[in-house]
Every structure is written in structure tokens, then in C-alpha cells.
Amino acid sequence: MAAGMIRVVVADDQELVRSGFTMILDAQPDFTVVAEAGNGADAVVAAHAHAPDVVLLDVRMPVLDGLGAARRICAETAARVVMLTTFDQDDYVYDALAAGASGFLLKDLRRDDLVHAVRVVAGGEALLAPTVTRRLIAEFTRGRDRGTIAPSRLRVLTPREQETLVLLGRGLSNAEIAAELVVSEHTVKTHVSNVLAKLGLRDRIQAVIAAYETGLIVPGG
Known part of the structure; x- marks a missing residue:
């Protein structure tokens, strides 16, 4: 093979x-x-x-x-x-x-x-497309017990990585995050990889869920 x-x-x-x-x-x-x-x-x-x-x-x-x-x-x-x-x-x-x-x-x-x-x-x-991600994850986390990922765990992230996690939680693509933060897409990919590694997450969907469960994003907000 x-x-x-x-x-x-x-x-x-x-x-x-x-x-x-x-x-x-x-x-x-x-x-x-x-x-x-x-x-x-x-x-x-x-x-x-x-x-x-x-x-x-x-x-x-x-x-x-x-x-x-x-x-x-x-x-x-x-x-x-x-x-x-x-x-x-x-x-x-x-x-x-x-x-x-x-x-x-x-x-x-x-x-x-x-x-x-x-x-x-x-x-x-x-x-999941960004617009679908935002709607689905907001509904997915509504009514769930907060605390699967404690807000204190976010301390391992740099301020820019926290910003990246917020934008992930809003359903933005890498290109949209790059435009929002005024950085390259390569830099965004690095930030996303760091967020996943530091929080022990499998992929972007889990990162979006983490943004809600830690309170960075309010469902429906």
C-alpha cells in the first residue's frame, strides 16, 4: 500500500x-x-x-x-x-x-x-459548514451541564488562542478568522492546532463545543 x-x-x-x-x-x-x-x-x-x-x-x-x-x-x-x-x-x-x-x-x-x-x-x-456549525452547536449545548470543560482550563491558552477559540465558536472558517485577526491563514491554522492540542480536543467541532461549555460563547447569543 x-x-x-x-x-x-x-x-x-x-x-x-x-x-x-x-x-x-x-x-x-x-x-x-x-x-x-x-x-x-x-x-x-x-x-x-x-x-x-x-x-x-x-x-x-x-x-x-x-x-x-x-x-x-x-x-x-x-x-x-x-x-x-x-x-x-x-x-x-x-x-x-x-x-x-x-x-x-x-x-x-x-x-x-x-x-x-x-x-x-x-x-x-x-x-459542518460555518453557518450550520453555529446553529447546531448552540442547540447542542443548550440545556447541557456546563463544566465538561472547566473555564479555568482556558488559562493554558494565549490571549490570541482564546480569540481564535471564540471565532471558532462563532462558526468562522480559517479564512474568516484570518481576516478578523488580520493574520495569515497559516497563522490561524497554527493557532487552531495549538488550541486543540492544549485542550486535548479531537477537531474543530469539539473546539466549538468547548467555546460554549467554557462560557466563551453564550448559546443563542
């Missing part, structure tokens, strides 16, 4: 959907689908056995549903999870974020969007 290949597990209980995604991804020179799974339990086994970079998980699957599988995969492996569904319902998105997913897609997405999504998540980014 060539160095730098993105390893993917595709999990969906519909064989045609599963095979279709596999064909699309395997056609890319930098992707390899290392396993397929027809239910969530098999997806968890595949994630342990094949050490994929990304796992595509259908929300609704037998034996163990996609959300349950996502919780286990995110907790037990280094794989990043992208949830797939035919239903554009907020509850699924909130549950997917709570499970630790780094992306959420509808199954009717275009071929190029699927490929782009896997590359983005494999690269350590999250996959």
Missing part, C-alpha cells in the same frame, strides 16, 4: 449504497477502502482490526446503530467518524456530535462532495 493512503471503512446495511461508496472512494488514487460492514457492531470490529483513518457510518443500522458504533469507535480508536443518513433531522446531527463524530452528511450528496468530505475529515478538520 502506498504511503499517505487514506484508509476508510464503509458501514451501511444497504449493500448497494455500501458498494457505491466503496467504488467512488477506491477510484481515488489516495484512498483505499480497507473494510465494509453491514451493521454497527461489525463496523466497530473493522475499526479495531484495520486501523482506518475515517469510518463512514450510516445512522440507522441493525445490531448496533451508527450512533452507538460512533461512540465506541471514537472512544476506542484513533479513527475519525463521518455519519451518513437519508434524514435531514437536527436530532441526528446533535447525537452524532455527542458521539464524537467529525462530520455529518446526507446520502444524496454528490460524488465529489463525498471524496472531499473524507479528505477533510482525514486531515483533522470537521465537516
Whole structure:
């Protein structure tokens, strides 16, 4: 296997959907689908056995549903999870974020969007558009107990890193943060990486959640 290949597990209980995604991804020179799974339990086994970079998980699957599988995969492996569904319902998105997913897609997405999504998540980014991120995370954190991340933990961040976290929490992209702070996108990427490392976060979505849970951003504000 060539160095730098993105390893993917595709999990969906519909064989045609599963095979279709596999064909699309395997056609890319930098992707390899290392396993397929027809239910969530098999997806968890595949994630342990094949050490994929990304796992595509259908929300609704037998034996163990996609959300349950996502919780286990995110907790037990280094794989990043992208949830797939035919239903554009907020509850699924909130549950997917709570499970630790780094992306959420509808199954009717275009071929190029699927490929782009896997590359983005494999690269350590999250996959919700800024405007969607802001709305979803505000709802996700509303009513939750504050304190998952104590405000005192923000002391490890420099003032500029705290500014970056606030702008992440508002759903800004790297380019928008760069314009706001009057710095280069490369500098923004460095700040984002530092925020994730210092707070022990997996990706940008967790950083956005942290901005709310520490009180830097007020839900609905």
C-alpha cells in the first residue's frame, strides 16, 4: 500500500449504497477502502482490526446503530467518524456530535462532495459548514451541564488562542478568522492546532463545543 493512503471503512446495511461508496472512494488514487460492514457492531470490529483513518457510518443500522458504533469507535480508536443518513433531522446531527463524530452528511450528496468530505475529515478538520456549525452547536449545548470543560482550563491558552477559540465558536472558517485577526491563514491554522492540542480536543467541532461549555460563547447569543 502506498504511503499517505487514506484508509476508510464503509458501514451501511444497504449493500448497494455500501458498494457505491466503496467504488467512488477506491477510484481515488489516495484512498483505499480497507473494510465494509453491514451493521454497527461489525463496523466497530473493522475499526479495531484495520486501523482506518475515517469510518463512514450510516445512522440507522441493525445490531448496533451508527450512533452507538460512533461512540465506541471514537472512544476506542484513533479513527475519525463521518455519519451518513437519508434524514435531514437536527436530532441526528446533535447525537452524532455527542458521539464524537467529525462530520455529518446526507446520502444524496454528490460524488465529489463525498471524496472531499473524507479528505477533510482525514486531515483533522470537521465537516459542518460555518453557518450550520453555529446553529447546531448552540442547540447542542443548550440545556447541557456546563463544566465538561472547566473555564479555568482556558488559562493554558494565549490571549490570541482564546480569540481564535471564540471565532471558532462563532462558526468562522480559517479564512474568516484570518481576516478578523488580520493574520495569515497559516497563522490561524497554527493557532487552531495549538488550541486543540492544549485542550486535548479531537477537531474543530469539539473546539466549538468547548467555546460554549467554557462560557466563551453564550448559546443563542
